[in-house]
Amino acid sequence: MAAKAAAPVLAAAAASAASAAPRNDAPRPPDAAAWCRQVSSFLVDLTAARCQQAALLPGDGRSVRGVPLWFRDVRPAAPPRLRVLVLGGIHGDEMASVNVVFDWLDRAVKAADPGIHWRMVPLVNPDGLMRKPSTRVNARGVDLNRNFPTPEWERAAQAYWASRTGKDPRRFPGPSAMSEPETRWVQAQVDQFKPHLIVSVHAPYGVLDFDGPPPPPEKLGSLHLDQVGIYPGSLGNYGGVVRRVPVVTLELRNARQVSGNEMAAMWTDLRGWIDRRREQMAQSQPLDRPAR
């Protein structure tokens, strides 16, 4: 009897503790199933089940709205020669880029390369994706791909935004470099993971861009190299020029969808290019974060 009587008391205490514990503005504990349900509802080619099979872990960074930045490391048993950071969804309305990173994560797991440690981050800007409609910018209206600390950011990024984009709100570089938690987290990956190569997936311009030391890939799948120049505050500029880590930037042809054949072809070409440049990249030394 005593045990029976105690049960409702414990349940009530637990309920009261649960309702008292999280404040409204406290970060929610990471919940992969909930995140996968949400993300997959915005993507045409990713089911929640497949998202969960990717076995992502919550990174130590969060978006403006407190959504964890999920990632997965695919690492060989022996110490790898190369570390490769793959980023999707820096712009929230480029859904196909998220699909590509999930697809490549599967391929990296299945065809484990004993020399490569992959860090796959499918969605850097969850707040932008999880809006209706999804937005390029993050929850504070910042274009994350203009928020990296490139030289003279204060002058160059703001001036570029004003004169070249006519203050396009989709391309606002932010109040200051690194003002956004998502950008700071990517920078922390460069500092801590120390990638030899960064692959950044975007859409929909249908080209391949490259910044950094070794000779670039000529094509990935149907995307051909067209080095468009550097933008103040972009990851290509920051990674490739400031930190001397090569950055491959893919601009898919379509922001909503990319075919399985194209994802496979891009992966094959990327792997082939890495194989040809493997030694050169493995010996390269990224530069430290410049003092500001």
Ligand SMILES: [Zn+2]
């Ligand atoms: Zn983009």
